[in-house]
Amino acid sequence: MDKDKTLFVKAKSDRQTEKEKIQLPESYLLNVLLDSIPDRIYAKDIQGRKILSNKADWNASGGESMEDVVGKTDFETYPPDIAEKFWADDMTVIESGIPIINREEPGFDKARNPVHVLSTKIPLRDSDGNVIGLVGIGRDITEVVKARQEAEEANRSKSEFLANMSHEIRTPMNGVIGMLELAMLDKDTSDDQYEFLRIALQSAESLLTILNDILDLSKIEAKKLNLEKIGFSLHNLVEDVAYTIAPRAQSKGLELACLINPPPKTYLCGDPGRLRQILSNLAGNAIKFTEKGEIIIRAEVLEETKNRAKVKFSVRDTGIGIPKEKQSAIFKRFTQADGSTTRRYGGTGLGLTISKQLVEAMGGEIGLESKPNKGSTFWFILEFEKEAEQKVTSALKLPIVNLSGIHILGIDDNATNRMILTKMVETFGCRIETAANKKDAIEKMHAAYLDDDPYKIVLLDMQMPDSDGTKIAREIISIPGGKDISIIALTSMNQRSDISYLEELGCAGYLLKPIKQSLLREALVTIVSQKEAGITSDQMVTSTLLSEYKRRGMRILLAEDNPVNQKLAAILLQKAGYLVDTAENGHQVIQKIKESKYNAILMDIQMPEYDGLETTEYIRKREDKGKHIPIIAMTAYAMKEDRELCLEAGMDDYVSKPLEAKSLIETVDKWVILKSKHPAQTGPSDIREKIKAVKSPQPEITIPDDNSPPVDLVNALANFDNDRGLMMELIQDFITHLPDRLNEIDVTLYGNDIPSLRRSAHNLKGFSANFKANRLSALANKLESMSDNEDITKIKETVNQIELEVIRILEYLTKIEI
Numbered sequence: 001m002d003k004d005k006t007l008f009v010k011a012k013s014d015r016q017t018e019k020e021k022i023q024l025p026e027s028y029l030l031n032v033l034l035d036s037i038p039d040r041i042y043a044k045d046i047q048g049r050k051i052l053s054n055k056a057d058w059n060a061s062g063g064e065s066m067e068d069v070v071g072k073t074d075f076e077t078y079p080p081d082i083a084e085k086f087w088a089d090d091m092t093v094i095e096s097g098i099p100i101i102n103r104e105e106p107g108f109d110k111a112r113n114p115v116h117v118l119s120t121k122i123p124l125r126d127s128d129g130n131v132i133g134l135v136g137i138g139r140d141i142t143e144v145v146k147a148r149q150e151a152e153e154a155n156r157s158k159s160e161f162l163a164n165m166s167h168e169i170r171t172p173m174n175g176v177i178g179m180l181e182l183a184m185l186d187k188d189t190s191d192d193q194y195e196f197l198r199i200a201l202q203s204a205e206s207l208l209t210i211l212n213d214i215l216d217l218s219k220i221e222a223k224k225l226n227l228e229k230i231g232f233s234l235h236n237l238v239e240d241v242a243y244t245i246a247p248r249a250q251s252k253g254l255e256l257a258c259l260i261n262p263p264p265k266t267y268l269c270g271d272p273g274r275l276r277q278i279l280s281n282l283a284g285n286a287i288k289f290t291e292k293g294e295i296i297i298r299a300e301v302l303e304e305t306k307n308r309a310k311v312k313f314s315v316r317d318t319g320i321g322i323p324k325e326k327q328s329a330i331f332k333r334f335t336q337a338d339g340s341t342t343r344r345y346g347g348t349g350l351g352l353t354i355s356k357q358l359v360e361a362m363g364g365e366i367g368l369e370s371k372p373n374k375g376s377t378f379w380f381i382l383e384f385e386k387e388a389e390q391k392v393t394s395a396l397k398l399p400i401v402n403l404s405g406i407h408i409l410g411i412d413d414n415a416t417n418r419m420i421l422t423k424m425v426e427t428f429g430c431r432i433e434t435a436a437n438k439k440d441a442i443e444k445m446h447a448a449y450l451d452d453d454p455y456k457i458v459l460l461d462m463q464m465p466d467s468d469g470t471k472i473a474r475e476i477i478s479i480p481g482g483k484d485i486s487i488i489a490l491t492s493m494n495q496r497s498d499i500s501y502l503e504e505l506g507c508a509g510y511l512l513k514p515i516k517q518s519l520l521r522e523a524l525v526t527i528v529s530q531k532e533a534g535i536t537s538d539q540m541v542t543s544t545l546l547s548e549y550k551r552r553g554m555r556i557l558l559a560e561d562n563p564v565n566q567k568l569a570a571i572l573l574q575k576a577g578y579l580v581d582t583a584e585n586g587h588q589v590i591q592k593i594k595e596s597k598y599n600a601i602l603m604d605i606q607m608p609e610y611d612g613l614e615t616t617e618y619i620r621k622r623e624d625k626g627k628h629i630p631i632i633a634m635t636a637y638a639m640k641e642d643r644e645l646c647l648e649a650g651m652d653d654y655v656s657k658p659l660e661a662k663s664l665i666e667t668v669d670k671w672v673i674l675k676s677k678h679p680a681q682t683g684p685s686d687i688r689e690k691i692k693a694v695k696s697p698q699p700e701i702t703i704p705d706d707n708s709p710p711v712d713l714v715n716a717l718a719n720f721d722n723d724r725g726l727m728m729e730l731i732q733d734f735i736t737h738l739p740d741r742l743n744e745i746d747v748t749l750y751g752n753d754i755p756s757l758r759r760s761a762h763n764l765k766g767f768s769a770n771f772k773a774n775r776l777s778a779l780a781n782k783l784e785s786m787s788d789n790e791d792i793t794k795i796k797e798t799v800n801q802i803e804l805e806v807i808r809i810l811e812y813l814t815k816i817e818i
Helices: 024-038 055-060 080-097 142-184 191-221 232-253 272-288 339-345 352-360 415-427 438-450 467-478 498-503 516-533 541-548 563-575 586-596 612-621 640-648 663-671 689-693 711-722 724-750 754-769 774-786 790-816
Strands: 006-009 022-025 042-045 052-053 100-108 113-126 130-141 228-230 255-261 268-270 294-304 308-317 363-369 375-385 407-411 431-435 457-461 486-491 507-510 555-559 579-583 598-606 633-637 653-656
Touching: 022 055, 024 055, 042 055, 052 363, 080 100, 080 498, 113 142, 113 294, 130 294, 142 191, 142 415, 191 352, 228 232, 232 255, 232 294, 232 563, 232 724, 255 563, 272 294, 272 308, 272 375, 294 586, 352 363, 352 375, 363 790, 375 598, 407 415, 407 438, 415 431, 415 457, 415 516, 431 438, 431 516, 438 467, 457 467, 457 516, 486 498, 486 516, 507 516, 516 541, 555 563, 555 586, 563 579, 563 598, 563 663, 563 724, 563 754, 579 586, 586 598, 586 612, 598 612, 598 663, 612 633, 653 663, 663 711, 711 724, 724 754, 724 790, 774 790
Parallel strands: 255 294, 407 431, 407 457, 457 486, 486 507, 555 579, 555 598, 598 633, 633 653
Antiparallel strands: 006 022, 042 052, 042 130, 100 113, 113 130, 228 268, 268 375, 294 308, 308 375, 363 375
């Protein structure tokens, strides 16, 4: 002790007023300091023996004093499994000389209760720099970990609540949408009533879309996201994404390209919907943050074996780029590289977070490479199983079947759902009975089997109160004749986790509730067709599979001279899965059908140079027998006689402008997918003269007053498939092209070119109707109808009114900062 240095401390008491010197050894002071620190502090030699231990450390090691642990290793004071982990970490530090900083590991408190410890281990060196042991510090973070776990549990509970609420809301939504669809089928419904029902149905479906988005987000947060595993074409998927976003890129003057190199030798198995969601999000961001240059979407097969393929997807842009110090935070929710980008470009910063979570849920990794003002490349790598060679087909080719008489059993505990299923299935011509529970269902199946009239298909609700849907499915298959029954699972919560089990059971398909009548019919047709054709499929029929197969490789030629209408129709078709080429007049149509094969043509009636009727007559006169191509008219004429004249010219069907997404896709599907037979054609006639004749008794045109807003964007949203981003994008085109439409009218008016004036007015009428510019559309309609019969003075008055309305529209859109 004499050799210890001393510390002189001043002390004062009531009895002692003079200064005295108190000598304290340095080792004593060090021990007092160490023992008063709540963190565990220790030192070890290279054999792992402790040479120093403070009170917090020896208590955690099970000792009563330092002497209880000094000279001992962790194997003498901790359980073997924990001691082995500590020793492995110690050896890493001693052998490498690299410290371990803030590693979370298990430990014990004084009472030997398990705790969480944040541990740091630093190499201990001698004066020559050689590692002779280590120094360690451990901090009890049990309360911090507990608080974190409670917060995570609270988040999970919140997300599970959202998911459960989505389920609870879906049940009445099933009744709302189903009842509206049934009401719209009533032939006694008046036009006004039908319009009310249509608007209500659109609103209900919009609410359902929002509900699906909430469900997706809540599933990710609650770690209950499940993925589909179905076959898809990588080439088609990447091209479809590129086709969908191409108009947005082109509107900004950006070059867009996609590359698949090399294409995999077969279809891949995975979740194409989620994959499309990720690619679309990354490509959409690239367009948003790029002012000039190019966007490249690439899929590169890194490795490919007989059964698997590893694919690297990337989206490269020449945009604003991201500083290196900001890149680590870019995938965090509500985060963008720079706060100012939110004001300039918009967005919540949530898209990249969801993309990252989806990629990781698929077992992949995601990252980026970027430099400010040099652009960015976002990439992700996923590994897929490959679909068996025999399952690869270019399209789902099934014989047309008659559903009449098919015997079906619907099982659902909800009476409204049972009634809706009954009504839907009866409209297909099927015979259906229903059951409210498992007992009733099994009894009915036994009775039908004994009567030699077994059920061919069972529509099974998966959320039954008395028995889980999978248990009912298993019991159905086990009863006599059960293996011959095709089961379609109906689920309210999109429970994709059940897919693999349902496939193992042999279920034929599943659909998400509320059930859409068109999807239910397609599923029934597909399943019955497969049975009649003797096709054995180990893939469940889902809405995704139906869409993927029925439109795969189908190419549409869109003939439309108005650039906004052309862009809108093209995007709606591409979103539905079709490939689309465009033409601006009849001459281009004729040239394109000579160069390529198309499954259908969407033909605008009013086009310059060579209109839709002339083009159709030309095609029909030169068409080989047995090679009829469906031609669907697009026109703002709404009279029954107009439709008949289009058919007489050789067209097959008719869609009205402004285009409605649902009606457009249903009409195209009818001719491309369902292969409707074309109507019998009449002999040659002058169709244009007949159109002039039926146009004369037009009803009186009412021009709305100019007190209401010139554009009704709320109600216009339905014309854009409820895609707000698409609508806002096309409004910019609307603003850009309005002066061109006015100029066309002026040129034709003062050139006394009445046919061209009529066509320009017709063009403006449909063009403005897309955006619910009702007064402008009505004025254009008036100009079109009076162009043959009125004098030039009245025509000029109407043109002046149109010009004033265009100014009002532009001022209005500028005020609301479109």
